[in-house]
Amino acid sequence: MLEFSQIPVWGVLALPAIALLWYVSLRRNQRNSFDRSRFSTEYFKGLNYLLNDEQDKALEIFVKLVETDWNIIDTHFALGKIFRKNGEIDKAIKIHQGLMARPSLPEKYRDSVLLELGYDYLGAGWFDRAESLFKEVLVHDPGSDKALRHLIMIYEQEKDWYKAIDVAETLYGMDPERAGPMISQYFCELADVSMAKGDRNQAEHNANKALQYDPASVRASILLADIAMSSGDYGKARDMLQQIERQDAEFMPVIIDKLITCHHHQNDAEDLLAYLDQLEKRQSGLPLLKSHAKVIEIHKGRKAAIDYVIEKLKKKPSLYGIQQLVSYSAPDSQDDTAVLMDGLKGAVEMMQVDQAAYQCKQCGFKANTLYWLCPSCHSWGSVKPYACETAC
Ligand SMILES: [Zn+2]
Structure with missing residues (x-):
């Protein structure tokens, strides 16, 4: 007699699916007691094989059983999913290939079997096989969301951005709000590739396309700013970077130093100081203190920068601010204050190490x-x- 503890984990996981299969099959076969009895015998034979870890024999029976009533195919899909989740891709493939091989497979289930088999191939890393199955589904059903999304997933993995764009265009036709930001990212990827090759024109074209598909694309604005900076057009770069505040202000700390560089190249210190002042008032929760203090130090001197940081700390104490303040201690000085500040600096850095x-x-x-x-x-x-709430 088989003990419960001897049943493999996947077997325990498969039981709900098997139970469902049993319930559905019983109901379907209620009308004919002879059929029901035969179905039950076969079913228990299959279950016994499954629990005795003889999956090949079990699957053979289950795949044959479905032919007596195709309405129970969902339970095969459930079984396949359990195998797939459990990493037993070969068994999932066996189920779905077995279903595909049945000449009696009703046309209405064909795409579902193809999709499931496609997921199995993806799980096994056989992208080319999965790709051809998802494409086959699209021949029957060009708007299949599942097939389109999984094809895109494959092209993303392969970094084939042109193919990803091509497929995502179909999604865009159905749901531009969802697909627009995706296509925009693919054009940004293409712009990165062009930049790496030194092709600024192509990079600019791709970044502009990215903005067309997603006007809120911070990444496209950064790319356009980088391209402008690399050709010495700091005015344009500054405008592109400043628009990021409207696109998604949370990214301002990422670009603030680039923005400062653009202003410096344009020799507009007054403008820059006023801009940073206003920006900090508008976006008080963002960690901009370090960059702002640096600009104050360059244009107004060290004392003004220290006063600015102290003022900020009075309003909102933070590790980030203390770290900045400590950085003003002279590291080469031999006096006690410098040693103390050095110790404090080390402590703050250690506290921030997990940030x-x-x-x-x-x-x-x-x-x-x-x-x-x-x-x-x-x-x-x-x-x-x-x-973060307290440390920044
Ligand atoms: Zn995430």
């Missing part, structure tokens, strides 16, 4: 690098400067 610079707004993933595509939840543009 990541960026965090994903979707999944909470933290990093010290700005990712446009979150490595954890795969959302585009969701990683932003980390806004």
Whole structure:
């Protein structure tokens, strides 16, 4: 007799699906007791194989069972999903290939089986096979959201941005608000590639396309600013960077130093100081203190910068502000104050060591690098400067 503890984990997970299969099949076969009895015998045979870890024999029975009533196909999909989630892709493939091989497979279920098999191939890393299945679904159903999204996922993985744009265009026709920001990111990726090749014109073209698809694209504005800076057009770069405040102000700390560089090249110190003053009033929650203090120090002197930081600390005490204040101590001085400040600086740095610079707004993933595509939840543009309540 098989003990419960001997049942493999996947077997325990599969039981709800099997139970559902049993329930549906029983109801479907209620009319004919002979059929029901045969169905039950076969079913229990399959279940027994499954619990005894003889999945090949079990699957053979289950795939045959579905032919007696195609309405129970959903339970096969459920079983396939459990195998897939459990990493037993080969068994999921076996189920779905078995269904595809049945000449009696009703046409209305064909696309669903193709999609499931496509997910299996994706799970196994066989992108080319998955791609051809999703394309086949699109031949029957050009608007299939699942097929379109999974094709896009494949092209994103392969960094084939042209193909990703091509497929996403179909989604854009149906739902521009959802697909626009995606296509915009793909054009930004293309702009990055052009920049790496030194083709500024193509990069600018792609970045402008990105803005067309998503006027709120911070990434496109940064790219256009970089392109303008690389050709010495600091006025244009400044305008592109300043518009980011309207697009998504949370990104201002990312670009503030570039913006300051643009102003410096234009020799407009007064404008810059006034702009930073206003920006800080409008966006009081953003960590802009360090950059602002640096500008004050350059144009008004060290004393003015220290006064500015002290003033800020009085209004809102923060580790970030203390760290800035401590940085004004002279490191080469031998007096006690310098030693004390050095110790304080070390302590503040240690307290800040766990503070990541960026965090994903979707999944909470933290990093010290700005990712446009979150490595954890795969959302585009969701990683932003980390806004902490007390430390910044
Ligand atoms: Zn994320």
